[in-house]
Structure formats: structure tokens, C-alpha cells
Amino acid sequence: MSGLFISFEGIDGSGKSTQARLLADALKTRGYDVVLTREPGGSPGAEEIRALVLQGDPDRWSAETEILLFTAARRDHLERTIRPALADGKIVICDRFADSTRMYQGLSRGDLRALVDQLHSLMIGQEPDLTVLIDMDPGVGLSRALSRQGAEERFESFGQDLQEKMRSGFLALAQEFPDRFVVIDGARPLEQVAADVQTVVEARLT
Structure with missing residues (x-):
């Protein structure tokens, strides 16, 4: 039995993380076996890479280096968390997946989408069964994200221009x-x- 792989995407502050958690809670109460995970992260090695890419100065890494780091984290996540859960017939809900790399590194920081897709094909080779894009006004989303005042604000530091590019890019991906x-x-x-969100997912489960 194969499981169902659902990803949530959106600009920073869109509420996708909250919606991913609410969906996981709702499905668990109905008796589904659910794994709620995130990217970058979701496995011990990938969580270590998360700290490298989401903290520090905005110019800490080039876009090319970020693509390699995110792909390495995703491969470990896939091997250790996602594929074993799907093989057990579980529902995997992931806060961000490859589409975020297509946008944040492939679109916003240079014309590197082809490189992202090449690495994805070579090292990952898997897409979600369903991707839920939570659409949000970039100004509102950025304000929400910055109000969290957490340590992982490296991409928020790029400002609203980046968020506007991301919103347009995500809608184009859709x-x-x-x-x-x-x-x-x-x-x-x-x-x-x-x-x-639950209505959309219910349609995939029936």
C-alpha cells in the first residue's frame, strides 16, 4: 500500500505551516496515520542543514550553493522520512518541498530554474501527489513573518520584492x-x- 504525499507551499507568512498542522490534526482525529514534516529539515541531517541555510547574513551563500544544500537536505529527508512513511501507507504532510527551491533559488536569485530541475531529477525524482498553495498578499505575509522575530529570518531579510517575485512564481507553478x-x-x-484545505484533501482520499 502506498501513502499520500501532500506538500504546502506559499510565501513567508502565508500561514501554510499552520494549515499543514491543522490538516494533520484533523486527519489524525479521523484515524489516519499521518507524518507531519518540513523542509528544509524533517530528518536529523536535514535539520542540521536547515540551520545553515535559514540563519545568518542574507549574503552568506550564493544561490548555487543554496541549491546544493537544499538538495542535500531533501535527499536525506526523502530517504529517512518521506519514502519509508509512504511505503507504510501513511499520509505525509510536508511544509515546503522542491517547489520552494524552484522559487527561492531557481527564480529569485538568478535564472537557475533549469539547474534546480536537473538536480531534482538526478537526486530526488519525486513530486508530491498534491500541493496546496496558500496564496497571500506579499506585504501582509512579510509583516506576519517578521512579527515572529525568530532566528530563521534570513530569507525575510531580502524584503518585499522577493516575496512579490515568489508569489508570482508560485502562481505560475500552479x-x-x-x-x-x-x-x-x-x-x-x-x-x-x-x-x-480539508475539502480538497478529502477529494483525494475518496
Whole structure:
């Protein structure tokens, strides 16, 4: 039995992490075996790489180096967490996956999308069954993200221009992969967004 692989994507502050958690909680209460994970991270080695790429000066790494680091983290995550869970028939809910690398490194910091896709094909070779894109106004999202005042604010430090590019890029990805993506308006009350997410996922489970 194979499981179901769901990813959540969106700009910083879009609420995707909250929605991923709410979906996991809702499915668990219904008796589903769920693994809630995140990227970068989701395995011990990948979590170590997470600290390298999400903390520090904005110019700490070049875009090319970031692509290699994110791909290394994703490979470890895939081997140690995602694939074993799917093989056991579990539902894997992942806060970000390869689409974030396609956007943040492949689009925003140079014309490197082809490189991201080449490495993905060579080292990862897997896409989610369903990607939920939580769409959010870039100004609102950035304000939310900065208000968290956490240690992992390296990408927020690039400012609103980056978030605007990311929003446009994510919406373009949704058009590029319409069978996989579902776009949900995140500028509504939390409960309404969560209800829409659960409706979409329910359709995939029946």
C-alpha cells in the first residue's frame, strides 16, 4: 500500500505551516496515520542543514550553493522520512518541498530554474501527489513573518520584492502543474482556509 504525499507551499507568512498542522490534526482525529514534516529539515541531517541555510547574513551563500544544500537536505529527508512513511501507507504532510527551491533559488536569485530541475531529477525524482498553495498578499505575509522575530529570518531579510517575485512564481507553478496544485486564498479567517484545505484533501482520499 502506498501513502499520500501532500506538500504546502506559499510565501513567508502565508500561514501554510499552520494549515499543514491543522490538516494533520484533523486527519489524525479521523484515524489516519499521518507524518507531519518540513523542509528544509524533517530528518536529523536535514535539520542540521536547515540551520545553515535559514540563519545568518542574507549574503552568506550564493544561490548555487543554496541549491546544493537544499538538495542535500531533501535527499536525506526523502530517504529517512518521506519514502519509508509512504511505503507504510501513511499520509505525509510536508511544509515546503522542491517547489520552494524552484522559487527561492531557481527564480529569485538568478535564472537557475533549469539547474534546480536537473538536480531534482538526478537526486530526488519525486513530486508530491498534491500541493496546496496558500496564496497571500506579499506585504501582509512579510509583516506576519517578521512579527515572529525568530532566528530563521534570513530569507525575510531580502524584503518585499522577493516575496512579490515568489508569489508570482508560485502562481505560475500552479498553472504549470495544474494536476498537482490547488490554490487556496489565505487572506481569510483561519477556519475558512482550513475547511477548504480539508475539502480538497478529502477529494483525494475518496
